[in-house]
Amino acid sequence: MDFESNQKNILELFESKPCVTMCAPMVRYSKLPFRMLVRRYCCDVAFTPMMISHSFLESANARDSDFTTSYEDRPLVAQFAAKNAVELSECAELIYSQTDGIDLNCGCPQRWAMSDGYGACLLEKPEIVQDMIHQVRNRISDSRYTVSLKIRVHDDLRKTVEYCKRAEQAGVSFISVHGRTKSQRNEPINVDAIKLVKENVSIPVVGNGDVFHLDDIVTLQEATGVNGVMCARGLLQNPTLFTGTDRTPSNCVTDWIDTAVSFGATFTSLHHHLIFMLEKIMPKAERKLFNTYSSFACVLDHLECYNLSS
DSSP states (O other): OOGGGGOOOHHHHHHHOSSEEEEOOOTTTSSHHHHHHHHTTTOOEEEOOOEEHHHHHHOHHHHHHHOOOOTTOOSEEEEEEOSSHHHHHHHHHHHGGGOSEEEEEEOOOOHHHHHTTOGGGGGGOHHHHHHHHHHHHHHOOOTTSEEEEEEEOOSSHHHHHHHHHHHHHHTOOEEEEESSOTTOSSSOOOHHHHHHHHHHOSSOEEEESOOOSHHHHHHHHHHHOOSEEEESHHHHHOTTGGGTOSSOOHHHHHHHHHHHHHTTOOHHHHHHHHHHHTTTTSOHHHHHHHHTOOSHHHHHHHHHTTTOOO
16 A cells, blocks of 8 residues: 555645644554544544654564554654654654654653653753754655654743744744643643744644643634644543534444454553543443453443443
């Protein structure tokens, strides 16, 4: 199958839509079956889970485990944790024909990532990030292929603005801004920080954080002027969020089971997604029981009570 023939132009999406909706990169969760599910419900662009560039290059097993796709899985952005330009550009070359862009994670706040030189520690290394952008651009001559960053903000927002300006000068296509610092977890996002980035660069900016309802998207866009909104936890809880529903409808549950089975999701993956999706449907005591199931048959039997099994 010729994947390259189905490549999409994400930059054209930004030009044609007032707000591009995106499924964020989520470790263990934004894999092919879930991406295919949210695409049914108004998700414009989906990201792979974050992949470690070194492992991706060195191990065929890692590539097969971390990256699966299909002809219909477009537009697709592959996100990598990388710390040098050679590795990221080689990953881009390997994955180019099956994706529509490559994204560098500059926001992961987990200690293991930062101690290994990945994620949010790159917020303090703008020269290295610029070099990575340049090298990918040198390897991939297709101007439609996006090279993007996902960042968190600095405590000093002037540093964030300068960081984004330097990335723009290096040729980055768009920047996704999670409105928290690397040390913040559950605090409300800094909407003004996202707005400040948008006001100071000419490339598209995507807002990220605290999106659990369609109204949150409208509010964030109106407050910041962003070109798109990226969602993670909100989509896990309700994959139909972009359509305006308040919670996961029954047809989405059956769609998930069908999609997960069709694309070969493991039972663990299928079950974990259902746990998120049913959070607002099942009472707490019942969820505790549902969460203990270890077989597909038990899950289907339980869902029969709600007329949710396929």
